[in-house]
Amino acid sequence: MYPKSFKKLIDNFAALPSVGPKMAERLVLFLFKADNEKLSDFARSLEDFKKNLRHCKKCWNISEEEFCQICKDSSRDQKTICVVEDTLDVFAIEKTKKYTGLYHVLGGVLSPQKTVGSENLHFKDLDNRIEKEGILEVILAMNPTTEGDATALYINRTLKDKGVKITRLARGLATGADIEHADELTLSSSLANRREV
Numbered sequence: 563m564y565p566k567s568f569k570k571l572i573d574n575f576a577a578l579p580s581v582g583p584k585m586a587e588r589l590v591l592f593l594f595k596a597d598n599e600k601l602s603d604f605a606r607s608l609e610d611f612k613k614n615l616r617h618c619k620k621c622w623n624i625s626e627e628e629f630c631q632i633c634k635d636s637s638r639d640q641k642t643i644c645v646v647e648d649t650l651d652v653f654a655i656e657k658t659k660k661y662t663g664l665y666h667v668l669g670g671v672l673s674p675q676k677t678v679g680s681e682n683l684h685f686k687d688l689d690n691r692i693e694k695e696g697i698l699e700v701i702l703a704m705n706p707t708t709e710g711d712a713t714a715l716y717i718n719r720t721l722k723d724k725g726v727k728i729t730r731l732a733r734g735l736a737t738g739a740d741i742e743h744a745d746e747l748t749l750s751s752s753l754a755n756r757r758e759v
């Protein structure tokens with residue numbers, strides 16, 4: 563019943579996380595009503611997005627250059643790495659303004675059902691960074707979930723003999739709640755009260 567081009571755009575929107583078919587319909591209708599200039603700008607931003615963004619060569623954060631803003635900032639503590647599941651966790655922790663070290667984005671967590679294995683995540687790069695950069699502390703900022711725990715345990719095991727201090731965020735975060743959605747105060751206190759594992 564939808565015109566073809568209308569349907570195509572609805573399908574694309576509906577494929578996005580948290581966007582259901584009803585919401586997709588509404589968004590597409592909104593775009594249909596938007597003026598040409600706005601629409602071109604929207605299309606261009608999508609193109610630029612794909613063209614300009616990539617992963618930081620060092621920490622796997624999102625970046626427009628070879629190395630991300632955080633890795634390039636020499637005023638940050640170069641001896642501490644905070645390991646997170648995803649880029650959204652970097653954004654959340656940066657918002658607290660309480661962390662001044664570097665990051666390492668794993669790109670996911672290990673799943674107990676082994677659908678995501680260690681070879682799919684950026685563990686090897688983390689391993690290499692410890693010695694190469696003379697890292698003194700690794701903060702495990704995994705979400706308090708079964709997968710997060712399994713991932714933290716795995717990293718703890720692989721880095722145990724490297725002589726690096728390994729800490730994990732305090733359990734200020736409710737079980738099941740994730741870093742991405744935690745408020746800044748909770749996240750700040752989880753960071754401040756991190757414990758050695």
Ligand SMILES: [Zn+2]
Nearest residue numbers: 618621630633
């Ligand atoms: Zn980086």
